[in-house]
Amino acid sequence: MGQTAMQPDSALPFEEVPGESAGAGPYGKYSTGILPSHVLKRLIRSHREVLATEDFTDVQIQPSSLDLRLGAVAYRVRASFLPGKGFRVADKLGDITSHEIDLRGGAVLETGCVYVVPLMESLDLSFRISGIANPKSSTGRLDVFTRLITDHAQAFDRVDENYRGPLYAEISPRSFPILVRKGSRLNQLRLRHGSPQFTDTQLKRLHEDVGLVDGPADIDGGLGLSVDLDGVDANQVGWRARRHSGVIDIDKVAGYDALDFWDPIYARKGKSIILDPDEFYILASREAVSIPPDFAAEMMPFNPLVGEFRVHYAGFFDPGFGHESGEGRGSRAVLEVRSREVPFVLEHGQTIGRLVFERLTDTPPQVYGTALGSNYQRQGLKLSKHFRLP
Numbered sequence: 001m002g003q004t005a006m007q008p009d010s011a012l013p014f015e016e017v018p019g020e021s022a023g024a025g026p027y028g029k030y031s032t033g034i035l036p037s038h039v040l041k042r043l044i045r046s047h048r049e050v051l052a053t054e055d056f057t058d059v060q061i062q063p064s065s066l067d068l069r070l071g072a073v074a075y076r077v078r079a080s081f082l083p084g085k086g087f088r089v090a091d092k093l094g095d096i097t098s099h100e101i102d103l104r105g106g107a108v109l110e111t112g113c114v115y116v117v118p119l120m121e122s123l124d125l126s127f128r129i130s131g132i133a134n135p136k137s138s139t140g141r142l143d144v145f146t147r148l149i150t151d152h153a154q155a156f157d158r159v160d161e162n163y164r165g166p167l168y169a170e171i172s173p174r175s176f177p178i179l180v181r182k183g184s185r186l187n188q189l190r191l192r193h194g195s196p197q198f199t200d201t202q203l204k205r206l207h208e209d210v211g212l213v214d215g216p217a218d219i220d221g222g223l224g225l226s227v228d229l230d231g232v233d234a235n236q237v238g239w240r241a242r243r244h245s246g247v248i249d250i251d252k253v254a255g256y257d258a259l260d261f262w263d264p265i266y267a268r269k270g271k272s273i274i275l276d277p278d279e280f281y282i283l284a285s286r287e288a289v290s291i292p293p294d295f296a297a298e299m300m301p302f303n304p305l306v307g308e309f310r311v312h313y314a315g316f317f318d319p320g321f322g323h324e325s326g327e328g329r330g331s332r333a334v335l336e337v338r339s340r341e342v343p344f345v346l347e348h349g350q351t352i353g354r355l356v357f358e359r360l361t362d363t364p365p366q367v368y369g370t371a372l373g374s375n376y377q378r379q380g381l382k383l384s385k386h387f388r389l390p
Helices: 038-047 091-098 200-210
Strands: 047-050 065-069 073-077 096-102 107-109 114-124 129-135 144-148 164-173 178-180 184-191 223-226 238-240 262-266 272-275 282-288 295-299 310-311 331-340 344-345 352-361
Touching: 047 184, 047 200, 065 114, 073 091, 091 096, 091 164, 129 144, 144 184, 164 272, 223 282, 272 331, 282 352, 331 352
Parallel strands: none
Antiparallel strands: 047 114, 065 184, 073 096, 073 114, 107 178, 114 164, 129 184, 144 164, 223 352, 238 262, 238 282, 272 344, 282 331, 295 352, 310 331
């Protein structure tokens, strides 16, 4: 398969960033919270907390997260695993690796297989700095199950404070085989200082101040979101991934006809759909969501209290999502849904997930939005950036 040329990334600019010195503490106005982009850049310039085998690029830095890059080799493994306390990932790989794959010229990762890829980034975290990872939005919308692993890890996607060592991505494409290469970015990392708590009482106050959704807010252990099965776009309520489709180049934007990979789902009289086991769906929230510039949010991926399905693989909402120019217009949350063991009926307006909010230590100079070239601002029912509609 021919390799798609990628737009070259410029090296991370090392000039001073506006607002970098604002605030009372070393990380900004607040002593605890998620580190924003200008703090991440400062740490990178000083070779603290985050390191890499090659220079960082500016496109890696998001308003409150860092995109992680695949290294030069992938390991096809027989099963997913966690190394456990006292063990390194490299030690475990020797026991379960089937074969190695060179990613320097690009390679296809097949559906139903599990791969572990050493990343170009590594960490040298200090006291009270920890990490949280998620798949990127475009990765989740392709039904690519991606998780971060560290040495000594007893949980995926979490990095303990004081961790010093390499990072790995576990990758398992579910619906579509994907073409990746060294430097491809499938997941992202947030760094957090301290252990901030954000209560429902504070969340209610925040909604009263800025309007987190375009209507009454269901706040109980986070901000509840419900599914729209009434038709958010020309009576269409969702997409279902087609089986036995072609390969998707993870770095290719608008390169594929959506109908070659997806079947549209339209609103029905009863305003409900049945989620079939082992099928992948793209749906949208009924609410339009607005994330203030100094906050980020994460959707809990699975809650057995609302149904036997997993929602939103890429569960991170950047500061400024749906909050274009501070107007709080809101954007629909796109939901990546996969049923578990049994078919499950979803009804219009049914609660499908909850957003947990966390404050940043400082407001980033640029937030998610059209000025930053963000792909999903003001979105409705939107597939990943790889697809174009006919």
